[in-house]
Amino acid sequence: MKAFIFFLLLGIQGAAAVTHSLKYFLTGSSQVPNFPEFVVVGMVDDVQIDYYDSNTEKAEPKQDWIARNTDQQYWERETANCWGSQQAFKANIDTAKQRFNQTGGVHLYQWMYGCEWDDETNEVKGFEQDGYDGKDFLSFDMKTETFITPVPQAIVTKHKLESNRGFIAQKVNYLTQICPDWLKKYVSYGRSSLMRKVLPSVSLLQKTSSSQFHCHATGFYPNRAEMFWRKDGEEHHEGVVKGEILPNNDGTFQMSVDLDLSSVTPEDWDKYDCVFQLSGVNEDIVTRLNKVTKKEFPVGVVVGVIAGLLLLAVIAGVYMWQKKYKGFKPTNTSDTSST
Incomplete structure (x- = not known):
């Protein structure tokens, strides 16, 4: 190998x-x-x-x-x-x-x-x-x-x-x-x-009327992507939690970014939007939040996220090490025993 x-x-x-x-x-x-x-x-x-x-x-x-x-x-x-x-x-x-x-x-x-x-x-x-x-x-x-x-x-x-x-x-x-x-x-x-570009489908989801909003993108390729929330056109960080990029079973990827608006009235939701950017593609996918956003969190999304984590863990058989290392296999030299 x-x-x-x-x-x-x-x-x-x-x-x-x-x-x-x-x-x-x-x-x-x-x-x-x-x-x-x-x-x-x-x-x-x-x-x-x-x-x-x-x-x-x-x-x-x-x-x-x-x-x-x-x-x-x-x-x-x-x-x-x-x-x-x-x-x-x-x-x-x-x-x-x-x-x-x-x-x-x-x-x-x-x-x-x-x-x-x-x-x-x-x-x-x-x-x-x-x-x-x-x-x-x-x-x-x-x-x-x-x-x-x-x-x-x-x-x-x-x-x-x-x-x-x-x-x-x-x-x-x-x-x-x-x-x-x-x-x-x-x-x-x-x-x-390897050089193809595939844009994702993006959904705004919410478990309950009081829970955080979940902006979920799935089906994109490659994994060189970014997603974030904006408020009034400016990147917004307060109450934001970004998830890891995870693999799908079909070779594409998924990611999500959550936003807590528990202290914001529904009338002000339309100030926020979720932005997805894919490397090599100039056009962003922008999904605006508003007070009639559908408040559901399909089981399929949860299963997809879990499946992505299991795929990564089972295929590679690895734990999540420090992010700065990101990778691995032994070099084929004359000495393969390292311990």
Whole structure:
């Protein structure tokens, strides 16, 4: 596999250069019911391109444009790489449990890695991070070529990896050269799909007459989008809660932004509107609030939001780490065991 979850927030007005991403998420688990012990997910621009798990022990494409541009040897290589990582992750979990003085119970060891490429400046950035039981364990600093850890249990791993300068050189070469080269190939394979623009449907919803207003946009692509409330034409922040951009099952995205108007009379509701902006599209979708806004919150919307969260969690097998990292999978070097 060659790379994977990060969300860009661009200055949306007008055409903009696109930063593409290739990310891989590897998740090893222990005693998680009805979930494979090892899962690998690869993503380009937050679109899943391939998948492997320990139940099937077979890497497979998840996009037609990936399948059309790869052959059997490619997937045999990917399967072999993933199978090797699967064995390493078993050892990693056992070692991590010893470091944290744990015995049984549910545990997850995760590895995210990949790269970004700006198609206008040609600038590339690599990233890699490990997590254990939903918390940061180890991350690679590209500038210093060293590992950073917030927990003492990872100090041994840090010293072990940093002492192998050949391993570090391989890692840097992958993240700055090999990964971007593959990313550019994948983008060329799926350009018509990855570069498409799909506008959403936008709804204004309210659970009860006294609850906050929920502006919900769904079905848009790509996920480089922004949504906010305005009052009298000016961006409004008081009483506003913005949600995350979440995936839909069909490859599109959804998001929402809530507004509390409990202290505002219905006669003044028409001062507020919800604005959705999609990167590369100059025209905003503006939905004005007024006192006859339909006050209902369809079950389908709730289910859609929950399904989006479950899709992200189940496919990638990951916890939500700090937003600044946004992504992950192990580089294919001679040393795949990190703990």
